[in-house]
Amino acid sequence: MTTPAVTYNLIKKDKHTGARLGQITTPHGTFDTPMFMPVGTQASVKAMAPEELKEMGAGVILANTYHLWLRPGEDLVEEAGGLHQFMNWDQGILTDSGGFQVFSLAELRNITEEGVHFKNHLNGQKLFLSPEKAIAIENALGADIMMSFDECPPFFESYDYIKKSIERTSRWAERGLRAHKNPQTQALFGIVQGGGHKALREQSARDLVSLDFPGYSIGGLSVGESKAEMNHVLDFTTPLLPENKPRYLMGVGSPDALIDGVIRGVDMFDCVLPTRIARNGTCMTSKGRLVVKNAKYARDFRPLDEKCNCYACRNYTRAYIRHLLKTDEIFGLRLTSYHNLYFLLDLMRKIRAAIKEDRLLDFRAEFFEEYG
Numbered sequence: 001m002t003t004p005a006v007t008y009n010l011i012k013k014d015k016h017t018g019a020r021l022g023q024i025t026t027p028h029g030t031f032d033t034p035m036f037m038p039v040g041t042q043a044s045v046k047a048m049a050p051e052e053l054k055e056m057g058a059g060v061i062l063a064n065t066y067h068l069w070l071r072p073g074e075d076l077v078e079e080a081g082g083l084h085q086f087m088n089w090d091q092g093i094l095t096d097s098g099g100f101q102v103f104s105l106a107e108l109r110n111i112t113e114e115g116v117h118f119k120n121h122l123n124g125q126k127l128f129l130s131p132e133k134a135i136a137i138e139n140a141l142g143a144d145i146m147m148s149f150d151e152c153p154p155f156f157e158s159y160d161y162i163k164k165s166i167e168r169t170s171r172w173a174e175r176g177l178r179a180h181k182n183p184q185t186q187a188l189f190g191i192v193q194g195g196g197h198k199a200l201r202e203q204s205a206r207d208l209v210s211l212d213f214p215g216y217s218i219g220g221l222s223v224g225e226s227k228a229e230m231n232h233v234l235d236f237t238t239p240l241l242p243e244n245k246p247r248y249l250m251g252v253g254s255p256d257a258l259i260d261g262v263i264r265g266v267d268m269f270d271c272v273l274p275t276r277i278a279r280n281g282t283c284m285t286s287k288g289r290l291v292v293k294n295a296k297y298a299r300d301f302r303p304l305d306e307k308c309n310c311y312a313c314r315n316y317t318r319a320y321i322r323h324l325l326k327t328d329e330i331f332g333l334r335l336t337s338y339h340n341l342y343f344l345l346d347l348m349r350k351i352r353a354a355i356k357e358d359r360l361l362d363f364r365a366e367f368f369e370e371y372g
């Protein structure tokens with residue numbers, strides 16, 4: 001029996017909800033869960049240095065197979081010694097399989113049993129991505145956690161379409177397992193799909209659990225459905241997944257969605273939101289979003305968030321950061337990005353502490369009271 005590349009240790013279950021306190025152990029370290037994972041699509045968490053990510057408490061960061069395949073190419077990254085060496089990051093890395101990006105970025109897509117034909121969104125070149133090709137790219141990139149090649153169908157798509165889609169996604173997942181070259185050092189997760197259809201989520205979970213992946217992702221959510229609909233799907237999906245393996249909710253990262261996902265048994269989250277909104281001057285604070293570029297902050301000499309202990313809040317004011325953003329000073333984006341990432345990583349620290357003390361629902365009430 002080979003040792004899996006990633007193991008999950010369930011430390012404590014919350015008394016009143018489905019939340020879990022745990023740890024995920026990877027070849028690049030052991031990390032507390034529930035966790036938020038900053039997204040570094042092109043092998044860089046935009047505007048952040050690895051040392052800054054470490055000091056704010058990031059453990060696992062994400063990179064994007066589709067983007068790195070197109071530029072600079074997985075062979076170049078492999079020649080550099082893999083993503084950890086290439087980007088000077090010695091902790092956890094997770095890569096997506098590229099399927100989602102093909103569906104969301106590329107034009108002229110044609111999905112077949114074999115894989116997906118599409119045009120490169122950068123130069124129009126015709127490309128083809130299959131489960132085998134996606135896994136080979138992720139093997140070459142060397143991430144600790146890899147995603148299976150999946151189709152992410154529209155949430156409200158018909159039952160018949162999504163049934164055919166999840167059955168193909170399960171066949172693709174099995175092909176990916178067979179193509180995976182390094183199961184001892186890289187953990188391949190299966191991705192549960194099924195849109196908003198309970199029976200199809202159950203079928204997808206059943207098929208993937210029977211393939212015994214070391215971890216499971218919940219895909220096809222945060223794709224336009226309401227938060228209530230997402231939470232409803234989570235209510236009946238997470239219990240279908242093995243308790244002793246990590247559960248990763250893909251592409252979800254607003255503060256309220258993180259809390260509600262943890263309550264429903266999710267262990268890992270990612271989202272481009274913190275760095276994306278930071279670049280247009282929107283900051284996450286304990287009192288909700290603050291658009292620091294607004295004129296009303298021109299002479300506001302308080303920190304972004306008076307309850308935040310991050311580098312930006314300890315050293316700079318709203319007025320200064322607004323000035324930097326208005327004058328296109330790059331340092332402004334760095335401060336808002338740093339703060340937003342710190343805010344979500346710190347929120348996860350507070351959530352873990354609340355689970356430990358069986359007061360997660362109280363924490364949720366207090367958080368929403370202030371956050372609005």
Ligand SMILES: NCc1cc(CSc2ccccc2)c2nc(N)[nH]c(=O)c2c1
Nearest residue numbers: 062063096100152219220221222250251
């Ligand atoms: N919006 C939700 C979402 C996001 C991602 C991207 S998560 C990501 C992004 C960048 C790097 C690593 C992971 C997804 N990826 C896959 N494979 N399947 C999904 O259903 C899905 C749904």
